[in-house]
Amino acid sequence: EMQLVQSGGGLVQPGGSLTLSCAASGFHFSGEWMSWVRQAPGKGLEWVANIKEDGSEKHYVDSVKGRFTISRDNARNSLSLQMNSLRAEDTAVYYCARDDYGGVSFDYRGQGSLVTVSS
Amino acid sequence: DVVMTQSPLSLPVTLGQPASISCRSSQSLVHSDGNTYLTWFQQRPGQSPRRLIYRVSDRDSGVPDRFSGSGSGTDFTLKISSVEAEDVGVYYCMQGPGGKKFGQGTKVEIK
Numbered sequence: 001e002m003q004l005v006q007s008g009g010g011l012v013q014p015g016g017s018l019t020l021s022c023a024a025s026g027f028h029f030s031g032e033w034m035s036w037v038r039q040a041p042g043k044g045l046e047w048v049a050n051i052k053e054d055g056s057e058k059h060y061v062d063s064v065k066g067r068f069t070i071s072r073d074n075a076r077n078s079l080s081l082q083m084n085s086l087r088a089e090d091t092a093v094y095y096c097a098r099d100d101y102g103g104v105s106f107d108y109r110g111q112g113s114l115v116t117v118s119s
Numbered sequence: 120d121v122v123m124t125q126s127p128l129s130l131p132v133t134l135g136q137p138a139s140i141s142c143r144s145s146q147s148l149v150h151s152d153g154n155t156y157l158t159w160f161q162q163r164p165g166q167s168p169r170r171l172i173y174r175v176s177d178r179d180s181g182v183p184d185r186f187s188g189s190g191s192g193t194d195f196t197l198k199i200s201s202v203e204a205e206d207v208g209v210y211y212c213m214q215g216p217g218g219k220k221f222g223q224g225t226k227v228e229i230k
Contacts (some may be wrong), residue, residue, distance in 0.1 A: 035219070037168075045160070045211055047166060047219040059218045101173035102156025102215040108169045 002026040002107055006095045009113030016086050020113050022079040022096030030054075030074035033099035036081050038092035039112070046092075049081065050099055064090075084119045121214050125222035131230045138199040140225045142212035147192050156215040159188055159197045162224075163208040170214055171210075172197065204229060 006022040020036070021070045024054040049070040059071055069082040079096055093112040097104035122145040132138045148155050159172040170179050172188035173197060199206055206223040207229060212222040 019159075044209075044224040045162075045213075045221045047213070047221065050217075050219075061218070095167060099216070101158070101177070102150070102154065103158030103170065103173050103213050103219065105170045105179075106160075106168050110165050110167050112167060 002098060002105065004098070004107040004110050006094075006096055006110060006113045008113050009094070010116065011116045012086055013119050014087060014117055016117070017082070017084045018086065018115060019083065020094055020096075020115070024077045024079065024096075024098075029077040030032050034070075034072060034079045035097045035098050035099050036070060036079075037076065037095045037104060037106075038090075039095070040089070040092040043092075047104070048094070051079070056109060061075040083115070086115075088117050091117045121148075121220050123212055123214055123220050123222040125210075125212060125225050127225060128186060128225055130225055130227045131193075132199075132202045132227060133230050134204065135201050138202050138206075138227060140210055140212075140227075142193075142195045142197070142222050144193045144214055148195075148214050152218070155191065157188070157190065157195050158213045158215065159186075160213065161206075161208050162211065163205075166208075168175045168211070174202070177193070197221045199227075 005023045010063045012018045036048040051058045062109045065083045070078045095112045097106050124143045126141045135181045157175045160168045171182050175186045187198050208228050209224045212225050
């Protein structure tokens with residue numbers, strides 16, 4: 001059964017940086033695209049970025065292009081999201097997710113990583 | 120860019136009665152490979168999202184059969200045949216693959 005264990009997150013000042021990590025197990029990580037999805041407090045879900053199996057292709061939502069970088073380490077079954085130049089509007093719970101069937105699937109047991117951007 | 124529009128945004132329902140949520144995309148979701156990648160999620164209060172339906176109508180393992188998805192092209196529907204108390208939450212549609220877009224969400228509550 002798929003398991004996605006996240007780490008990172010926390011309070012950061014505007015303009016600061018933070019890295020989120022996601023340790024995957026229970027599926028063939030290196031054979032799957034992976035995504036990050038976020039949810040601002042009291043708001044809906046927003047897809048943020050995804051990365052191809054071998055890391056050769058990446059896509060981002062316009063609002064984070066040039067500031068966020070998605071990466072992966074297939075040897076460690078690990079996904080990361082490097083977030084730079086953070087803004088108040090980046091405040092959200094960030095979820096790691098597996099791309100499949102054209103969409104994503106979440107580890108329903110996970111709670112995501114809360115990122116708060118505030119001075 | 121594709122825009123996903125859900126309706127209604129709030130749906131009060133009576134226990135045991137059916138419920139229906141609409142999701143419309145601004146352009147056809149039929150992919151060049153012939154598949155239509157429309158996904159439905161449930162998010163119960165205080166929980167992470169859970170996928171219910173993928174590729175319009177394929178139900179995920181463990182999802183009760185009272186949930187069903189249908190539609191084609193730009194118009195899609197999630198139906199709950201008989202609402203139970205545990206179905207309270209927010210439901211989202213999402214288009215893919217590649218860059219993905221979610222609908223705004225529909226809040227289902229018990230009358």
